[in-house]
Amino acid sequence: MKTYRKLFNNSFQRAIVPDHHKFYKHFCQNLVAADPEIAELFAKTDMEQQIDMLIQSMTHIMAFSATLKPTDELKKIAKLHGSGELTIPAKYYDVWLDCMIKTVEEFDPKFDEHIEISWRILMAPGLAYMKSFCNH
Numbered sequence: 001m002k003t004y005r006k007l008f009n010n011s012f013q014r015a016i017v018p019d020h021h022k023f024y025k026h027f028c029q030n031l032v033a034a035d036p037e038i039a040e041l042f043a044k045t046d047m048e049q050q051i052d053m054l055i056q057s058m059t060h061i062m063a064f065s066a067t068l069k070p071t072d073e074l075k076k077i078a079k080l081h082g083s084g085e086l087t088i089p090a091k092y093y094d095v096w097l098d099c100m101i102k103t104v105e106e107f108d109p110k111f112d113e114h115i116e117i118s119w120r121i122l123m124a125p126g127l128a129y130m131k132s133f134c135n136h
Ligand code: HEM
Pocket: 038, 041, 042, 044, 045, 046, 053, 054, 057, 058, 061, 077, 080, 081, 086, 088, 092, 093, 096, 126, 127, 130
């Protein structure tokens, strides 16, 4: 059996690499459609700019699962989302991941349950790191 890292990397190549802007745009649409309170958080956001920032920040999330050492940029993003700034509740990171999976399902023609697991595993360290800022 292939490693989950390999399954993830192959899925990433199929789903995101051909047109990453289109992927992240759908992802943002799925995220704001998932919960009216999340839509409210992004009500005044320039979504095109948000997509560009998400493209960059996903690299930091993926790097984190390989190195387990946050880049300075990831630290900044986590602090910004954390308590006292944007104060994003921890439960929204689970919605974020479900929306990411939904988008992968839409964009990866080979999507299956193993691919879903690979995404959940590879995103988990970065999301745990982001969530750790919810309370400090
Ligand atoms: C791993 C997960 C996430 C990543 C990588 C991420 C990444 C980013 C980045 C790079 C920015 C822009 C920062 C800047 O302006 O310098 C941002 C802004 C923001 N994020 Fe996230 N985010 C994540 C999760 C979430 C979640 C779960 C929510 C809430 C549902 C959220 C809500 C917001 C909001 C409200 C902003 C500010 C938008 C604005 O400037 O109008 N983020 N995020």
